[in-house]
Amino acid sequence: MKNKKYILEMFPYPSGSIHMGHVRNYVIGDIFARYQKLKGFEIIHPMGWDAFGLPAENAAIEYKTHPHDWTLKNIELMKNQLSTLDLNLDWDRELATCDKNYYQFQQEIFIDFFNKGLAYKKNSLVNWDPVDQTVLANEQVIDGKGWRTGAVVEQKELSQWFFKISHYADELEESLDDLDKWPEKVKVMQKNWIGKSAGCEIVFKLEKNDDEINIFTTRPDTIFGATFIALSINHEILRKFIDKNKIESIKAEFNKCDDKEKIGYELPIKSINPVTGEKIPVYIANFVLDTYGQGAIFGCPAHDERDYDFAVKYKLPIKKVLDCSDEDLPFTDDGIMINSKFLDGLKKDQAIEEIVNYLEKEKLGNKKVNYKLRDWGVSRQRYWGCPIPVIYYEDGSFRVLDKEELPVELPYDIKMDGKGNPLLKESDWRSVICSKTGKKALRETDTFDTFVDSSWYFIRFLDNKNSKKPFDREIINKLMPVDKYIGGIEHAILHLLYARFFTKALRDIYKLEVSEPFKELFTQGMITHKTYKNGNGSWVLPIDVAIKNNELVQISTNEKIIEGPSEKMSKSKKNVVDPEEIIKNYGVSATRAFMISDSPPDRDLEWTDAGIQSSKNLTNRIERFFSSDTNTKNPTEDDQKFIYKCLYDMDNNISNLSLNKYIANIFTLFNYMEKNQTDIHNGLGKKILICLYPLFPSFIDKIFTQLFKDKIEKYNWPEVDKSFLKEKNIDLPIQINGKFVTTYKTQIDYEINDIYDNLINISKVKEKIKNKKLVKKINVQNKIINLIFN
RNA sequence: GCGCCAGUGGCGGAAUGGUAGACGCGCUGGUCUUAGGAACCAGUGGGCAACCGUGGGGGUUCGAGUCCCUCCUGGCGCACCA
Numbered sequence: 113m114k115n116k117k118y119i120l121e122m123f124p125y126p127s128g129s130i131h132m133g134h135v136r137n138y139v140i141g142d143i144f145a146r147y148q149k150l151k152g153f154e155i156i157h158p159m160g161w162d163a164f165g166l167p168a169e170n171a172a173i174e175y176k177t178h179p180h181d182w183t184l185k186n187i188e189l190m191k192n193q194l195s196t197l198d199l200n201l202d203w204d205r206e207l208a209t210c211d212k213n214y215y216q217f218q219q220e221i222f223i224d225f226f227n228k229g230l231a232y233k234k235n236s237l238v239n240w241d242p243v244d245q246t247v248l249a250n251e252q253v254i255d256g257k258g259w260r261t262g263a264v265v266e267q268k269e270l271s272q273w274f275f276k277i278s279h280y281a282d283e284l285e286e287s288l289d290d291l292d293k294w295p296e297k298v299k300v301m302q303k304n305w306i307g308k309s310a311g312c313e314i315v316f317k318l319e320k321n322d323d324e325i326n327i328f329t330t331r332p333d334t335i336f337g338a339t340f341i342a343l344s345i346n347h348e349i350l351r352k353f354i355d356k357n358k359i360e361s362i363k364a365e366f367n368k369c370d371d372k373e374k375i376g377y378e379l380p381i382k383s384i385n386p387v388t389g390e391k392i393p394v395y396i397a398n399f400v401l402d403t404y405g406q407g408a409i410f411g412c413p414a415h416d417e418r419d420y421d422f423a424v425k426y427k428l429p430i431k432k433v434l435d436c437s438d439e440d441l442p443f444t445d446d447g448i449m450i451n452s453k454f455l456d457g458l459k460k461d462q463a464i465e466e467i468v469n470y471l472e473k474e475k476l477g478n479k480k481v482n483y484k485l486r487d488w489g490v491s492r493q494r495y496w497g498c499p500i501p502v503i504y505y506e507d508g509s510f511r512v513l514d515k516e517e518l519p520v521e522l523p524y525d526i527k528m529d530g531k532g533n534p535l536l537k538e539s540d541w542r543s544v545i546c547s548k549t550g551k552k553a554l555r556e557t558d559t560f561d562t563f564v565d566s567s568w569y570f571i572r573f574l575d576n577k578n579s580k581k582p583f584d585r586e587i588i589n590k591l592m593p594v595d596k597y598i599g600g601i602e603h604a605i606l607h608l609l610y611a612r613f614f615t616k617a618l619r620d621i622y623k624l625e626v627s628e629p630f631k632e633l634f635t636q637g638m639i640t641h642k643t644y645k646n647g648n649g650s651w652v653l654p655i656d657v658a659i660k661n662n663e664l665v666q667i668s669t670n671e672k673i674i675e676g677p678s679e680k681m682s683k684s685k686k687n688v689v690d691p692e693e694i695i696k697n698y699g700v701s702a703t704r705a706f707m708i709s710d711s712p713p714d715r716d717l718e719w720t721d722a723g724i725q726s727s728k729n730l731t732n733r734i735e736r737f738f739s740s741d742t743n744t745k746n747p748t749e750d751d752q753k754f755i756y757k758c759l760y761d762m763d764n765n766i767s768n769l770s771l772n773k774y775i776a777n778i779f780t781l782f783n784y785m786e787k788n789q790t791d792i793h794n795g796l797g798k799k800i801l802i803c804l805y806p807l808f809p810s811f812i813d814k815i816f817t818q819l820f821k822d823k824i825e826k827y828n829w830p831e832v833d834k835s836f837l838k839e840k841n842i843d844l845p846i847q848i849n850g851k852f853v854t855t856y857k858t859q860i861d862y863e864i865n866d867i868y869d870n871l872i873n874i875s876k877v878k879e880k881i882k883n884k885k886l887v888k889k890i891n892v893q894n895k896i897i898n899l900i901f902n
Numbered sequence: 903g904c905g906c907c908a909g910u911g912g913c914g915g916a917a918u919g920g921u922a923g924a925c926g927c928g929c930u931g932g933u934c935u936u937a938g939g940a941a942c943c944a945g946u947g948g949g950c951a952a953c954c955g956u957g958g959g960g961g962u963u964c965g966a967g968u969c970c971c972u973c974c975u976g977g978c979g980c981a982c983c984a
Contacts, residue, residue: 776925845921850965
């Protein structure tokens with residue numbers, strides 16, 4: 113569709129009530145969508161529910177309800193709340209990820225992924241959140257802690273389902289460059305996360321043994337300076353040289369020591385430097401990451417800080433291969449190679465090229481690109497999620513179900529006792545007879561990470577009623593991508609990376625023409641609020657705080673309140689205001705207006721009483737103006753110019769999402785019209801109302817209907833004739849020697865030589881140029897004149 | 903440590919390299935009234951002035967908040983990534 117605009121805000125988790133962050137997100141999107149509609153576009157603006165997830169299970173246990181009932185009730189509640197925000201949403205596209213009509217197709221996609229090798233099962237060390245009792249993806253572990261619970265994540269060896277996001281690592285990183293309408297910041301974060309680095313893999317042989325260790329490096333040029341090898345504690349080859357208990361005790365020692373301290377354990381084996389033939393020691397070292405490269409490094413202490421620290425501590429030889437003085441060690445810059453045979457005299461880049469050629473020729477190594485990004489673990493040991501359509505036979509083998517066997521429905525009758533995954537105990541649901549083999553089998557009890565649900569919802573929106581397949585490719589090709597995606601920066605990596613991966617995978621499986629889901633990304637700022645604490649140090653709700661005798665006091669207890677800094681609104685710090693209350697007290701128009709006042713939408717907005725009050729005053733003024741009978745002056749040409757200029761600015765400001773400036777334009781407009789008592793019972797009045805409509809839809813609609821006995825929806829955004837805005841007379845700024853002195857009234861398109869004599873006779877100018885000679889006249893036509901005197 | 907972004911009145915913030923501070927909040931004085939979450943009018947960067955002012959210091963330019971270099975401060979992200 114040529115004229116379509118797919119505008120989308122990140123869909124909410126149905127927690128039961130919307131918060132101010134939602135309000136800001138959806139109001140920004142709504143203003144933009146309504147504006148685009150007035151501009152003549154066909155708008156796709158859907159809304160749905162990210163409805164699977166842990167809070168439903170926790171609530172079910174706490175309140176003795178069922179996750180399904182709890183979630184559906186919340187959806188209803190939140191839908192009602194959203195309806196009070198005057199949002200123009202395509203409710204006929206609504207979907208909830210917990211709905212069988214959604215997740216059965218997710219199961220279908222999984223089957224496709226599996227058949228394409230994009231989904232696989234693997235036994236590996238995974239992140240285990242002991243509080244939520246589930247596995248977490250790498251992206252969900254922040255500083256070693258679970259992203260939701262804050263609990264220290266443990267490493268557990270489990271057999272888990274993975275999506276092969278690494279298959280797209282290269283494309284995910286490269287096509288970031290095409291996303292020119294994404295915030296640079298988000299792209300940088302994704303780039304860092306993917307962590308592409310070009311280098312090579314070198315094979316180190318072990319002495320008296322046929323074993324080999326593969327080592328990835330970006331600095332093969334320093335190979336002649338390699339004086340040891342270090343392995344991660346989880347490296348497989350260790351088991352050959354020391355027993356399991358020893359490994360465990362070393363691991364425990366590693367865990368105990370300070371993060372930055374480097375410690376190692378020397379193995380009873382030597383390795384051979386493949387280019388020098390020297391025997392070098394092999395260590396287990398705590399600073400070697402098992403999740404990067406092959407979990408093994410060669411140490412070149414002279415030219416790497418970490419290796420240097422380690423070598424000093426364990427008195428290992430430090431061999432220079434780049435020319436530098438001893439004081440500069442470790443020397444990590446570019447330089448001239450020494451002690452490196454055929455590399456001597458070369459600079460770093462040349463040396464790398466040479467050595468890689470050599471290694472490849474001698475079959476000692478290969479060029480290799482390495483990524484930090486690892487495959488996405490999607491198994492979750494939780495009930496309230498999309499079941500993974502797999503069965504296990506008694507012999508331990510498994511079969512991914514056929515599409516015809518779908519959906520695997522989540523059973524409703526379960527016991528939520530808070531101990532383990534309830535699906536494990538549902539033997540009726542779990543035990544099946546395989547329809548293909550007739551063998552007894554058990555269902556997979558893990559469910560998908562809920563980020564899987566949100567990785568394709570924007571596609572399903574476009575064909576949400578399709579009961580045969582996930583989507584119709586023709587429709588998707590016509591309507592994707594999302595033209596504008598609006599949401600919080602907190603999803604910079606997780607959701608946005610997964611959604612990009614899914615889009616590419618679906619493209620390859622279903623022959624879609626779209627490679628990137630979100631053409632333009634807008635990350636809105638958070639809403640902050642002052643924090644309050646009482647004498648006990650407990651947080652106090654803003655609504656419970658008042659000013660008495662110039663002091664803040666808690667209303668309920670009359671205690672003194674200590675005001676803290678403004679921080680992101682959060683339930684835990686109680687610095688929240690309830691949208692429902694605000695709308696009740698100030699009305700939806702003022703609430704919408706405040707969401708875009710005071711700060712640009714991509715920056716944080718501080719919630720203040722004065723701020724929302726100011727927005728309320730604005731809506732009062734607008735209402736008063738349109739209902740007053742004293743505004744009767746026919747707009748002059750100057751009036752019209754001024755007003756059209758405001759409308760013109762609004763146009764630009766909304767299209768750039770500079771919505772704080774859009775509000776400023778509205779103030780400027782009404783300041784002017786009130787002063788001039790401009791009559792607006794005419795075409796101009798209609799245009800003004802249309803330009804206010806995206807912000808105040810129902811309020812302006814009412815005024816429009818009353819004033820013009822007409823329907824505002826029939827109209828388009830007014831096009832302003834730019835040539836009409838051009839002023840005939842201007843106040844031209846005059847500078848002497850680059851400094852502003854005065855302005856000079858003149859017609860546009862003046863000839864500088866015609867007005868020059870007048871200029872130098874202005875008294876302020878005359879003063880400045882006394883006893884000086886003209887050097888140069890600089891005229892920027894209709895902008896400024898700068899006269900240089902000496 | 904590395905990377906990115908930002909620093910402008912009392913505050914939030916405006917300024918395609920061309921009159922810094924639009925607009926709003928707050929504040930000061932005044933008007934009016936069936937005292938309100940009002941409304942209206944005037945003023946509001948500093949300084950009596952000449953002038954001085956966009957974190958500090960350099961530079962480019964006729965002209966710099968804007969571009970370049972450097973330093974300082976704050977925020978965010980990454981952080982033993984071989």
